[in-house]
Amino acid sequence: MLVILRRDDEEIGRQAAQLIASAVRKKPALALGLATGGTMVGVYKHLVGLHKQGSLDFSRVTTFNLDEYLGLPAAHPRSFHHFMRENFFAHVNVDSRNIHIPDGTIHGNYDQYCTSYEAAIRKAGGIDLQLLGIGRNGHIGFNEPTSSIGSRTRLKVLSRETMDDNSKFFAPGEESPRCAITMGIGTILEARKILLLATGEAKSAAVAKSIEGPITSAVSASALQLHADVTFIIDDAAASQLSQRDFYHRVLEMTALLTPDRLS
Numbered sequence: 421m422l423v424i425l426r427r428d429d430e431e432i433g434r435q436a437a438q439l440i441a442s443a444v445r446k447k448p449a450l451a452l453g454l455a456t457g458g459t460m461v462g463v464y465k466h467l468v469g470l471h472k473q474g475s476l477d478f479s480r481v482t483t484f485n486l487d488e489y490l491g492l493p494a495a496h497p498r499s500f501h502h503f504m505r506e507n508f509f510a511h512v513n514v515d516s517r518n519i520h521i522p523d524g525t526i527h528g529n530y531d532q533y534c535t536s537y538e539a540a541i542r543k544a545g546g547i548d549l550q551l552l553g554i555g556r557n558g559h560i561g562f563n564e565p566t567s568s569i570g571s572r573t574r575l576k577v578l579s580r581e582t583m584d585d586n587s588k589f590f591a592p593g594e595e596s597p598r599c600a601i602t603m604g605i606g607t608i609l610e611a612r613k614i615l616l617l618a619t620g621e622a623k624s625a626a627v628a629k630s631i632e633g634p635i636t637s638a639v640s641a642s643a644l645q646l647h648a649d650v651t652f653i654i655d656d657a658a659a660s661q662l663s664q665r666d667f668y669h670r671v672l673e674m675t676a677l678l679t680p681d682r683l684s
C-alpha cells in the first residue's frame with residue numbers, strides 16, 4: 421500500500437488525474453473503474469483539462485462506475501449517471517457504447533441484472549484501474565459497514581449515516597434513496613490497481629482505520645489491505661489521525677527516487 425500525502429483538494433485532484441492519465445497512455449484500451457462524489461469533482465476537472473489540451477485520448481477506454489441509487493433514472497439531477505455526464509462524459513471522448521453505470525431503474529430480477537454487470541466487467545478483461553472515494557463510515561462504493569469482504573455487485577440497503585450525508589444533495593422534503601446497486605468489495609478487490617482518494621477532517625477516522633486498523637467488515641475500506649496494488653491519496657486533514665505519517669512521507673521520498681513511475 422502506498423500512501424501519498426498531499427496538501428489539499430486541488431493537489432489530490434491533480435495527482436489522481438496524473439496517475440489515471442499515465443495509465444491511459446500506457447494502455448489506451450484501459451478498463452477504468454469510476455467513482456462519484458464531491459472528492460471526484462477535481463479529478464474529472466483535471467482529466468477534462470488534459471483531454472482538451474489534446475494530451476489525453478479516451479476513445480478506446482471502457483468505463484465501469486461503482487454504483488447508482490435505486491429508483492433514480494439517468495436524467496435525475498442527483499443520479500450518478502447525471503453526475504458522470506456533467507463532470508466527465510459530456511466533455512471527453514469516451515465512446516458511449518463503452519460506458520457502464522449500474523441502472524437505477526431496474527425493478528425485480530436484481531440478481532440477474534447484477535450478474536450481467538459483473539459479466540460485462542469480465543468481458544472487458546477485468547478492471548485495470550479502480551478509482552474509489554471513501555465514506556465517513558469507511559464504505560467504498562455503497563458497501564456499507566458489515567458488507568462481506570467477498571461481496572459482488574448487488575442491491576444494497578444504505579446506512580442511516582450515508583442517507584444523512586446524501587440528504588443535503590436532495591431538495592427539502594425529497595426523500596434521499598434508501599438503496600443502491602453497487603459493485604461488491606470482492607468485485608473491487610479484483611481490479612488490478614486501486615486508487616482511493618480522501619479529503620477533509622470528516623474522513624480522517626475512516627482513513628486511519630482503513631490503513632492502520634485491523635481488516636474488518638465493520639470498515640469496508642480496510643479490506644483494501646488484502647490488495648497488492650493500492651494507492652491512497654489523501655490530504656492533510658484526512659491524514660490527521662494516521663499514526664505513521666512520518667513513515668509514509670519517507671516511503672514517498674524513496675518511491676520518488678527509486679520507482680518514480682509509481683507517482684506519475
Ligand code: PGA
Nearest residue numbers: 457458459460553554555
Ligand atoms: P464524497 O463521497 O466524495 O462526496 O465525500 C465519498 C463516498 O461516499 O464514497
